[in-house]
Amino acid sequence: ELKVEQNPLFLSMQEGKNYTIYCNYSTTSDRLYWYRQDPGKSLESLFVLLSNGAVKQEGRLMASLDTKARLSTLHITAAVHDLSATYFCAVGRDGGSQGNLIFGKGTKLSVKP
Amino acid sequence: GAVVSQHPSWVICKSGTSVKIECRSLDFQATTMFWYRQFPKQSLMLMATSNEGSKATYEQGVEKDKFLINHASLTLSTLTVTSAHPEDSSFYICSASPPWGLNEQFFGPGTRLTVL
Numbered sequence: 401e402l403k404v405e406q407n408p409l410f411l412s413m414q415e416g417k418n419y420t421i422y423c424n425y426s427t428t429s430d431r432l433y434w435y436r437q438d439p440g441k442s443l444e445s446l447f448v449l450l451s452n453g454a455v456k457q458e459g460r461l462m463a464s465l466d467t468k469a470r471l472s473t474l475h476i477t478a479a480v481h482d483l484s485a486t487y488f489c490a491v492g493r494d495g496g497s498q499g500n501l502i503f504g505k506g507t508k509l510s511v512k513p
Numbered sequence: 514g515a516v517v518s519q520h521p522s523w524v525i526c527k528s529g530t531s532v533k534i535e536c537r538s539l540d541f542q543a544t545t546m547f548w549y550r551q552f553p554k555q556s557l558m559l560m561a562t563s564n565e566g567s568k569a570t571y572e573q574g575v576e577k578d579k580f581l582i583n584h585a586s587l588t589l590s591t592l593t594v595t596s597a598h599p600e601d602s603s604f605y606i607c608s609a610s611p612p613w614g615l616n617e618q619f620f621g622p623g624t625r626l627t628v629l
Contacts, residue, residue, distance in 0.1 A: 433618070442606055442623040443557075488556065500547070501618065503557045 406504035423489035431492040515611040519621035536607030542587035543609035563590040
């Protein structure tokens with residue numbers, strides 16, 4: 401059974417600081433996703449990672465994937481208040497249909513001035 | 514980009530009634546759509562996979578008779594919560610993958626259900 405673990409679950413940061421969110425998963429998978437969710441809203445796609453060593457960056461966020469370690473990271477550089485949200489990683493079930501995802505519990509990020 | 518809509522965005526109903534939630538892919542055809550449930554401050558839990566023209570595939574622990582899914586066309590899937598109870602109150606989110614980006618998944622805006 402595929403399990404996805406994120407840590408930390410809660411993260412309070414000061415603006416300008418750097419931090420990393422970790423996502424571990426228990427079985428092989430060929431795709432990993434990062435999403436952002438604002439309170440009361442649905443999910444916004446941030447990154448899709450499909451291969452070992454994949455690295456993608458958008459603004460202050462950078463995501464990477466190590467399929468051998470079954471680990472993805474979401475690195476935040478010089479955080480700003482607008483990044484405050486809950487971030488989810490999700491892993492595709494191997495052999496499952498394309499959208500069959502298992503989500504981590506999410507990391508609630510709060511960036512303070 | 515691919516757009517997925519849901520209707521209604523929120524609904525309040527009395528215990529024992531049934532509620533239908535629609536999920537539409539607005540600018541692409543989706544042979545498969547997915548329904549998730551999210552309780553407050555928790556993660557998304559996959560409830561079922563909705564396949565156009567065939568029966569939905571439910572995750573373990575999800576009651577098929579309570580959560581009826583119909584994928585009537587390539588752009589529409591519906592979730593009906595039958596005989597709703599307060600414990601069914603939740604945020605329901607659908608998603609779909611467009612055919613040109615098989616590894617992409619786009620989520621609807623969600624439907625907040627409150628059962629009194």
